Amino acid sequence: MLLLNSESNPVNNNTNDNDKVVEITNLDFYFGSGALKKQILFDINLTLKKGEVVIMKGPSGSGKTTLLTLMGALRSSSHGSLKVFGKELVNGKDKLLIETRCNIGYIFQAHNLLKSLTARQNVQMSIELHNHISSKEAKLRSIEMLNAVGLGDHINYYPENLSGGQKQRVAIARALVSHPKMVLADEPTAALDSKSGRDVVDIMENLAKNQGCTILIVTHDDRILDVAERIIELEDGHLISNLSEL
Template sequence: MAMADFIVSIRNLNHYFGKQILKSQILFDINFNIKCGEIVAMAGPSGSGKTTLLSLIGGLRSVQKGSLKLFNQELYGANNEELVQVRRHIGYILQSHNLLNFLTAWQNVQISLELDNNIPQWEARRKAEAMLDAVKLGNRVNYYPSELSGGQKQRVAIARALVSHPKLILADEPTAALDSKSGRDIVNLMQLLAREQNCAILMVTHDNRILDISDRIVHIEDGRLVK
């Protein structure tokens, strides 16, 4: 398969925390690809480097050593403006959902569209409400986070991540704060909507009950991918 066929292509990626005598290596020679439309689960113990790798792929940290191509654009040596452009094609779903408590559900979702100056306010609201309807929260568009359950908040987070039709979804422990049924509903919903939009998903999880939705499972231990 040609390199251009991969939405994520990583070669010999290494990462370090700290400097000089306190410098510690976190990731070791990571080689990893994700295809368009693929759902990949990343599993491993706490402290193994999963979230660090996710943040590098998401353009939230600078690549220190090695090659990391996202949408065929090299991120090693990329400046802040280039990283911002890349992040516009990524949807993020985090464990804590990170909703703004002073905004309603539709306003939280609409935030993702405000980076695109070509979308008028009325259309952004229409798209936000349509995406909330897709995650079965059409009757909760005017609710504030404090009025929603944990599962409903995570549905809002999914709607926010998908409303701009990203090429890649990065999910960090998306079911960690949910009971088993709510967690299962959330990942099924992620899978359905991602398939409809043909975007890839990289999901970091400790939850073995949801691994079966993935096309592939990769394991990371002590900063190394293991077979």
């Protein structure tokens, strides 16, 4: 496994353009304006390839979640270049950002499950964003995905009746059910014990690999580093290059 972060890696330089899911060049990001304007990300250069698993590490406040949300088209920057699925998102229009988000699965620490919906309904809600899929097909896919993450006997459970690990499995099912091109996970194991954390990461890795999508995991959890093909580190808004073997 390599610890690396940017185009300085010869593997990245040889990547076919069709294999580039994310391509970031000289990206800066600022919060606020005028006297309150503060730079959060500095000259980020990074490529994520189709089908690879990448972990992003770094201290709290280093800009990891900000970079994740930019790659996920949840916010937009106006400095540098950020291409996702070959489309430039810097200064991107709302329509483009929405279209991009439809091809990305999101998994967050807090699960973000709707309490009023069952496990199946929470997962199905993600598919219903795609107009070409019928409600019947969406329901069948949701049940199939919950079976795949080991919750086939919990499809009608509400979040309050699920453990932390089970809720995270529902979140994984919701992220993967529409077969996204990329999965972005922000601290997916932070609230879980060692076994539950390992279980959800293994499920996420296996299911996503079977679907052929790219996975980026932001984490402080050193117990799951072995799932990554690459580890990138962010500190004070800067990506740190390190080509040493782990």
